[in-house]
Structure formats: C-alpha cells, structure tokens
Amino acid sequence: MNNFFVNRIILIAVLIIILNSSIYATISLTKNEKNWIAENDYVRIFVSDNNAPYEFRNNQGYLTGINIDLLREIFTKIGINVIFSSEKESINQYDIITTLNSQLIEKKEFAATKSIYQINMSYISHKNDKDISNYSAIYLMNQNQLDWVTTNENNNILISQFQNVQDVFYAFEKDTSGLMLIDNFFFWQLNELINKEKKQPYIFKNIKEKDIKLFITKDKPLLYNLVNKSLFQVYLNNTFKKIYDKWISDSNKEIFYHKNIKQFYILFALNVMFVLLIIGLIIRNFYHENDFVKIIREKNLKLSNINNELNFAKQALIIAESKSKDVLDHIDSIAITVDLSGKIVYVNSIVKNILGYTSDELIGQNLSKIVPDDSKKLIAIFYNQADRAKQGTDEIIIPSKDGLSKIFIYSTQLNKQLDGNYTINCILQDITFRKSLESRLEAYTDHLEDLVKQRTQRLRDSEERFRLVVENSKSGVFLLSENKILFCNSAVFKLTGYSSDELIDNQLSFHKLIFEDSYSSYQREFSLYHQSKESVVTMDLIFVTKENKQFSAELILSPVIYNGQRVELGIMRDVTEKKKIEKENLEKERLSILTHFAVTANDRINSPLNAISGYTELIDSQIENKNSLLKNAISNIYLSVEIIENIMKKLKSLSRITIKDYKLDNLKVFDLDEDVEKYFPASEEKNNGD
Amino acid sequence: MRKKKILIVDDEMVMRAMLRDYLSMFDYDVITAENGMIAWEKWNTNSPDILITDINMPIMSGLELLYKVKSLAPEFPIIIITGVNVDQARKSAADSRADAFLAKPFKMAELAEMVKVFLRN
Structure with missing residues (x-):
C-alpha cells in the first residue's frame, strides 16, 4: 500500500469526521430563538407520576422515566433548564404537557409535535379470539395510559388493574374467559412467565398503538420551533434508543419501534465503517514498526517494572522497620x-x-x-x-x-x-515491682498463717474451757432433739445412772427419765414453750434413775441451732437438797412467826389482864363487908387472872427470840438490851465492873 | 400541904384508867400520858413527884423517857412496869437506873406500897 493511497484514505476519514461533527453538533438557532432562550430561565413541563416506566415517581420521590430522560436530552440540546411537575391544579401554567396527560388539557391552547415514539399494546388470551366483547374481564397494569386504551371497548367488561406484570399474569391465568392487556415494554418479563406454562396463550401483538408527542403552549411558538429542532437532533443521535435501552433488558429490544430508526441505522453503519478504517490504519502502522525498537521498548518496560518493584520493596522495608521499631518502643x-x-x-x-x-x-x-x-x-x-x-x-x-x-x-x-x-x-x-509484691505477699501470707495459728489456739483454748465447764458442771447438760439425747455431760450419767451408750443417740426416750406424775406437767410446759417460741422454759420435775429412784430436779430448756437444725439445750439440776433446806426454812419461819406472836400477844394481853386484876383489887378494897358469894367471885377472878398469867408465861417461854421491828397494832417491840445500851451505856460498864 | 403528884405512862388506855382509879384512892394527884413524848412534856410542865411508866410504847419508849428524866433529875423516882420479856426488862430496868420494876400483871397493892415508900423518901 503506497503513501498516496493512505493519505487519501486519511483525507476521506477527516471529511467523514467533519460530516459527523456537523450532524451531531448542537442545533442551529436563529437570532430570535437565541433571544428567547436568553429571556427564559426554564421551561415547565407537566408529566404523569404513575406511568412507569415512562413517567413516574420513584421510591425516593423523584419524577423519572423514559420520557423524563428524553425531555432532558431535548432541552439540554436547546440549552435551557427544565422543571418537571405532576401538580394538576395549575395545568395552564405549564409550557409543555406530555401525551400521557393530554386528556387534561384544552388542545386548542396547545400545539402537538410529531410523534416521538409509539407505545404498543398486545392482548394475551386463552383462546384465539380478538373480539373483546367475547371476554368477561380485562387484566392490565395500573397505568393512566390504559384508560384511553380500554375506553369504549366494552362497557360491561370488568377491568382489573395490578401493580406489576406478575400479578396481572397470575390473575389472567386463573380466568379462562379473561383477557390480558399489556404494554410491549413488559414483554420480556411476560415471556419468562409464559415459558413456565404448559399451555401457551395466544398473543395478539400491537393491536393498540399510542403516539407519544409533546403538547406545547401556543403562546410560545419559538419554543415549539426549538423543540422540533431538538427532536430532529434526538432522532439523529439515536438518543431515544439509548434511553430506552437503559430502561429495558436486551431481550426486549424488538418491542421498540420507530419510523426514524432507519435513518439511525444508516448513520450508525457509516460510523462503524469509519471506526474500522481508523483501526485498519493503526494496525498497518503497528506492523511496520522496527523490531529493534520494539525489543528496546520491551526491555525498557521490564526494567521499569523491576525498578518499580524495587522501590516498592524498599518502601515496604522502611515501613516494616518503622513498625518493628514502633512495636519495640511500645x-x-x-x-x-x-x-x-x-x-x-x-x-x-x-x-x-x-x-x-x-x-x-x-x-x-x-x-x-x-x-x-x-x-x-x-x-x-x-x-x-x-x-x-x-x-x-x-x-x-x-x-x-x-x-x-x-x-x-x-x-x-x-x-x-x-x-x-x-x-x-x-x-x-x-520484675522489680513484681518481686516486691511477691515479697509483700509472702510476708502477708506469714502474717495470715500466724493469725490462723493464734485463732486456732484461741479456739482450742475456748473448746478446752468449754469442755472443762461442761464436764465439771454438777448440773446435767445435754442436747435434746425430738426426745432423743444427742449429747450429754457426765453429770447426766451420774444423775440418771445410765451410761453414755444407753443415753446418747439411742432409742431411750428422754420421757423415760421423767417420773410419771411429772410427765403431764412436763408435756404441758414443753408444749407451751415450743408453741410460744419462748427463749427459755424452767420446770421443776421429778426424774427417775435407772435404778428407779426418784429425785427432784430443775429442768431448763432453751433453743439452739445444732447442725443447721433447732434442738433444745437442756440443763438438769438436782434440787433434792435445796428442797430439803427450803422445807426446813419454811418450818423455821412458821415457828418464828408463832413465837413472835406469842411474845407480842403476851405483851398485849398482860396489860388488860393487869387492869382486870387491878380493878378487882380496887373493888375488893372498896367493899368492906363482902358476902361469901362476892368473896368467892373475887377469888375466882384472881384465880382466873393467875391461870391466864401462867398460860402466857408458858407461851412466852416457847422461845426467847428477840424480834426487831415486828409490828402489831403499830406497836414496835424493842430490844431492851439494845435500848439500854443506847441510853445507859455506863450501866453496862457498871455491871461489868460488878 | 400539896397532894403528891404521880405521872402514869402507858399506851393501853384501860391500864392507864385502872392505875389512875386505884392510886387516886390514896389521895394522890394522878396524871396520865399515852406515850413517852407526851409524858416528857407533862413531866416538864406538871412537876410530878413520881413516874410510873410502861416500856413498850409508840413514838417514845419508856426507856428513852427514863433516860431523859434521869439526865435532868438523877434522883427522881421512876417505876418501870412492863408485860413483855420480863426477865430481860427487869435487868434492863436495873441497868438503866430505874428505881423499881414490876412485871405485868402485878398486884396493885404492891405498886401502891412501892409508891408510898418512894414518896415518903
């Protein structure tokens, strides 16, 4: 291939580039149009908000869809901002309205553009019948555009709308007399559902067509011109195809149809040819390069790679050293x-x-x-x-x-x-600090051991003292649980005559130690003590020994906790001797009272007795000539006084106890010796001297 | 010539009455008191010639009265009469410098003779 031919090809390529540039360039504007754009900041467009995928409000609340993207492209080429809205209240304030909302406007006020593209609708049926009046229901998507699709088809037919293709298809599938109406846009989804079915339904394609246009207010003819110019650029650039492909899967390309598509294919073919030409030229140049240069380039590339790796390794080493140092420093x-x-x-x-x-x-x-x-x-x-x-x-x-x-x-x-x-x-x-701690811990451990030893010794001493007290007590000490003796000291053995084996932990009931006459008293006292939860009870009981001898004992019971259970701590004290002494003291006291009474009575009786005898003497002296009867009477009075006097002397001689402070009729009986000593101390000395 | 005055002290009313009635027969001026305290006042105000007193009396005993009187007038004649613990009382009367002692019940004739002797001396 000579250089001349190559240069020609390059020239042709440049010309094609220039041609393409002119085609793809932004639209050419008149002076008036430019002025209009300069005077208007934006264009307001009314779009639908629930006609997915054409015009709808997405999950984030934004208006989006094929038409929205397309309109953006149109007005980007014009060079003016656009505002989309779905507010129906101010419909006349909008500059442009899309076909999907055209039923809302007075068309006289708006001028329509040429069709931008078409929406095609198809019927899906269980039977090969295109007449809608033969069906009882139509199942379709929830889109406004379908209103005009179905209007006036059959007033009696039931129209059911759903949110997605699957729901439409499942409803249709259950109704053999139903008809499914679907936008071709969703055919790729429908195909997947149909392919799963055993019986394939009938599909009547493109039975409805809807041209998508823009309605532009007649008040703005320049805007109308600008939009049409821009639409032409959109056709040329195949912009709609790109937008559509963005919204649909590749498997559904065929459902899109537009009458301008042929122009697009021609331009596309030219572009492909141009690209192939450029690639061919590059390949040619590549194969004609010098092999040596190629080798040098490869070597340089390798060397460069090695240098890069080396630098990388050095850097990694520095980082590693730094990290190691950092670790060691911490x-x-x-x-x-x-x-x-x-x-x-x-x-x-x-x-x-x-x-x-x-x-x-x-x-x-x-x-x-x-x-x-x-x-x-x-x-x-x-x-x-x-x-x-x-x-x-x-x-x-x-x-x-x-x-x-x-x-x-x-x-x-x-x-x-x-x-x-x-x-x-x-x-x-x-480990200096640790060693110090160990040393202190060792000292503390020694201290604790000493404390344990001291307390163990104290406990041992306490136990020894306790043992001495209990074992040497003359009173019986025992632990009683449910009439069984758990423990007792030697005094209990001495008092009862039973051995340790017979008493402790054996079948011998404590009741057997109590004399039968005392048993009811014991039961009553014990029951009251146990029920009232008194802290202590004292009973005087008679016990019997193993040899069946009785002895009086005072029994004191109080509750204690032993091995986690309540038992009674009992103290049994032999009070036989004490009872005997008490009895003697009682007798003495009785005798003392009697004696004292005798002494006092003697004193109190002697005075009136003296008065009787005195008055008798007075009478005797006053009556000179007494008859025998009077003499005998006076003699008998003297005799009676003498008899009483003798009785009082005998009574008085029962005891010579001197009782101090004994009061009878508020009269104090004095100890004469003490009184004499008190008032006449000298007389004592005198007597001693005598 | 002034009548001899006898002060009789006994807490038993009937005893006081009998002594007063009996000794009045001998033309004595007899005054009585029911305890040692009253007797002490009467002894001071009435200037008796002889004192006959029981020992065992409330408020002030016969021995305390005897002590007070003998403290002022050691030679003043005092006869002790008592019905309690006679043997001890007899000894006590002697120790306390009483002039005479009679254990109840005594013969009034003996008392009258004893009074007569003391007053004559």
Whole structure:
C-alpha cells in the first residue's frame, strides 16, 4: 500500500469526521430563538407520576422515566433548564404537557409535535379470539395510559388493574374467559412467565398503538420551533434508543419501534465503517514498526517494572522497620542488641523509663556503662544462653542510672549478621515491682498463717474451757432433739445412772427419765414453750434413775441451732437438797412467826389482864363487908387472872427470840438490851465492873 | 400541904384508867400520858413527884423517857412496869437506873406500897 493511497484514505476519514461533527453538533438557532432562550430561565413541563416506566415517581420521590430522560436530552440540546411537575391544579401554567396527560388539557391552547415514539399494546388470551366483547374481564397494569386504551371497548367488561406484570399474569391465568392487556415494554418479563406454562396463550401483538408527542403552549411558538429542532437532533443521535435501552433488558429490544430508526441505522453503519478504517490504519502502522525498537521498548518496560518493584520493596522495608521499631518502643520491656564485645547496637526507648538512660546515651556505648563490674560476665551469660537457644527465665540484677537495683528476667537470641559477625538480641523484663509484691505477699501470707495459728489456739483454748465447764458442771447438760439425747455431760450419767451408750443417740426416750406424775406437767410446759417460741422454759420435775429412784430436779430448756437444725439445750439440776433446806426454812419461819406472836400477844394481853386484876383489887378494897358469894367471885377472878398469867408465861417461854421491828397494832417491840445500851451505856460498864 | 403528884405512862388506855382509879384512892394527884413524848412534856410542865411508866410504847419508849428524866433529875423516882420479856426488862430496868420494876400483871397493892415508900423518901 503506497503513501498516496493512505493519505487519501486519511483525507476521506477527516471529511467523514467533519460530516459527523456537523450532524451531531448542537442545533442551529436563529437570532430570535437565541433571544428567547436568553429571556427564559426554564421551561415547565407537566408529566404523569404513575406511568412507569415512562413517567413516574420513584421510591425516593423523584419524577423519572423514559420520557423524563428524553425531555432532558431535548432541552439540554436547546440549552435551557427544565422543571418537571405532576401538580394538576395549575395545568395552564405549564409550557409543555406530555401525551400521557393530554386528556387534561384544552388542545386548542396547545400545539402537538410529531410523534416521538409509539407505545404498543398486545392482548394475551386463552383462546384465539380478538373480539373483546367475547371476554368477561380485562387484566392490565395500573397505568393512566390504559384508560384511553380500554375506553369504549366494552362497557360491561370488568377491568382489573395490578401493580406489576406478575400479578396481572397470575390473575389472567386463573380466568379462562379473561383477557390480558399489556404494554410491549413488559414483554420480556411476560415471556419468562409464559415459558413456565404448559399451555401457551395466544398473543395478539400491537393491536393498540399510542403516539407519544409533546403538547406545547401556543403562546410560545419559538419554543415549539426549538423543540422540533431538538427532536430532529434526538432522532439523529439515536438518543431515544439509548434511553430506552437503559430502561429495558436486551431481550426486549424488538418491542421498540420507530419510523426514524432507519435513518439511525444508516448513520450508525457509516460510523462503524469509519471506526474500522481508523483501526485498519493503526494496525498497518503497528506492523511496520522496527523490531529493534520494539525489543528496546520491551526491555525498557521490564526494567521499569523491576525498578518499580524495587522501590516498592524498599518502601515496604522502611515501613516494616518503622513498625518493628514502633512495636519495640511500645513494649514494657527493654529490647537491647549488643555485639560480642558488649557494644550496644540498639536499645528501645523504654530503657529511659526503666533504667533512666536514654536510647541515644546507650547506643554505641559498651554494656560496662550500665554494669561496670559485671559487663563481661553479663555478655557471657547472654551469649551462653543465646548459643543454647534457650528461652530462659533467669534473673539478673542491673543498677539503674540513679543507683537502684532493678531485677530482670531475660531471653536472648543469637543473630548472625551479613558481615559474619554475631549480635545478641536480648529482652529484659523488669520484675522489680513484681518481686516486691511477691515479697509483700509472702510476708502477708506469714502474717495470715500466724493469725490462723493464734485463732486456732484461741479456739482450742475456748473448746478446752468449754469442755472443762461442761464436764465439771454438777448440773446435767445435754442436747435434746425430738426426745432423743444427742449429747450429754457426765453429770447426766451420774444423775440418771445410765451410761453414755444407753443415753446418747439411742432409742431411750428422754420421757423415760421423767417420773410419771411429772410427765403431764412436763408435756404441758414443753408444749407451751415450743408453741410460744419462748427463749427459755424452767420446770421443776421429778426424774427417775435407772435404778428407779426418784429425785427432784430443775429442768431448763432453751433453743439452739445444732447442725443447721433447732434442738433444745437442756440443763438438769438436782434440787433434792435445796428442797430439803427450803422445807426446813419454811418450818423455821412458821415457828418464828408463832413465837413472835406469842411474845407480842403476851405483851398485849398482860396489860388488860393487869387492869382486870387491878380493878378487882380496887373493888375488893372498896367493899368492906363482902358476902361469901362476892368473896368467892373475887377469888375466882384472881384465880382466873393467875391461870391466864401462867398460860402466857408458858407461851412466852416457847422461845426467847428477840424480834426487831415486828409490828402489831403499830406497836414496835424493842430490844431492851439494845435500848439500854443506847441510853445507859455506863450501866453496862457498871455491871461489868460488878 | 400539896397532894403528891404521880405521872402514869402507858399506851393501853384501860391500864392507864385502872392505875389512875386505884392510886387516886390514896389521895394522890394522878396524871396520865399515852406515850413517852407526851409524858416528857407533862413531866416538864406538871412537876410530878413520881413516874410510873410502861416500856413498850409508840413514838417514845419508856426507856428513852427514863433516860431523859434521869439526865435532868438523877434522883427522881421512876417505876418501870412492863408485860413483855420480863426477865430481860427487869435487868434492863436495873441497868438503866430505874428505881423499881414490876412485871405485868402485878398486884396493885404492891405498886401502891412501892409508891408510898418512894414518896415518903
């Protein structure tokens, strides 16, 4: 192929480009049209809001659809903004109304454009019959456009509307006398449903057609011109096809039809040819390039790739080092690297917090800076451990900068460098605080152990005292649960004569220890005590021993908790001797009262007796010539006084007890000895002297 | 010539009456008191010649009265009469410097003779 021919082809291509540019360029405008556009900021278009997919309001509330996108393209080419609205109240204020709302307007006021495209409708039927009057129902989508499709078809026919193709089809499927009416736009969805059916329905395609136009207000003839010009550009650019494809699947392309499509195909074919020509030229040039240049280019490309990879690796290495350093600087242990001479190659920044040295102070220095005396020894330890690859937990002590001894455990690793020398990586974990805590914990544990020992001893002593008290008590002490003795001291054995084996945890009922005459009293008292939940009850009972001897005892019961259960703590005290003493005291008291009465009565009777005898003497002295009867009477009075006097003397001689403060008729009986001593102390001395 | 005045002290009314009635027969001026306190007042105001007193009395006993009188007038004659614990009372009367002692019931003739002797002395 010579250069001349190639240049010609290039020239033709340039011409085609120029031609295409003129075709695809924006529309040419007259001066008036330009002025009109300059004077008007926007155009108001009234669209429907429920005619998916043509004009509808989406889930976000925005007006969208095929017509909306198409109108945007039209007015983009004109160069004017557009406002879409579905508000019906101000219909006359709109500049343009689409066909889907045309029934709302007075057409005299609006001028229609040419058809932009067509919506085609098809019937789907269970039978091969196109006459609608033979059907009882029509099932269709919920779209306004269908109103005019079905108007006046059959007034008696039932029209059922649904939200989607599936629902329409399922309703139609159940009704054999029903007819389904569907926009071809949805045919691709319908095909999927029909293909699942065993019996294929009849499809009467394109039985209804609707031209989609724009109605432009007659008040704005320039707008009408502009829209028509722009529509022509839209046809040329096949804009509607692009928009339509956006809204429909590829399987449904055939349902779109437009009479201008042929023009589009011609232009499209020219474009394809042009592109093929350009590609051919590029291929030609490519194959005629020098092979050497090609090789150099490939090598350069490879070299460039290698350089890129190298740079990437370097960058990754820097990042990794930075991260490692960052990690080491944030651990709470000292990370240190030394060579075999003890020179510190690296130490992380935490060393400042632990030992007081900064990293910069230490790096490059010898270990002897921080362990002057033991640096060689420390290197040997690190080396030996690292050489054995041992992860040790041995402890070492390193002084801090301010002289405090810090305790560390360490682990080491031996590393061979690229130059063949070895370094030792060592992690030193500061356990000083932990050791201090351990020490305190140990001391505290010792203290606790001492406390336990002391309290155990106290408890033991307490138990011993308790045992001594209980075992040496003369009173019987026992625990009673449901008439069984759980425990008792030796005094109970002595009192009852029973042995430990017979009493404790045995079948011998406590009741058997109580004498039968006392048993009802015991039952009554115990029942009252138990029911009233009194804290203690005391009873005087008679008990019987194993040898059937009776003894009086005071029984005291009080509730205690033993092994989580209520039992009675009993105290049994032998009161036989006490009863005997009480009886004697009672007798003494009775005798004392009697004696005292005798003494007092003697005193109180002697005075009137003295009066009787005195008056008798007076009478006796006053009557000089007494007859025998009077003499005998006076003699008998003297005799009677003497008899009473003798009785009183005998009564008085029963006892010589002197009773103080004994009152009879408010009269105090005095102790004469005390009174004499009180008033006449000298007389006592005198008597003693005598 | 002034009548001899006898002060009789006993908490028993019938005893006081009998002593007053009996001793009045001997032309004595007899005054009575029911306890030691009243007797002490009458002794101070009436200047009796002899005092006959029971021991066992409320408010003030015969021994306390005896002590008070003897404290002021050691030679003043006092006869003790009592019906209680006679043996002890007898000894007490002697120890307390009483001039005479009679245990109830006593013979009024004995008392009258005793009074007569004391008043004559």
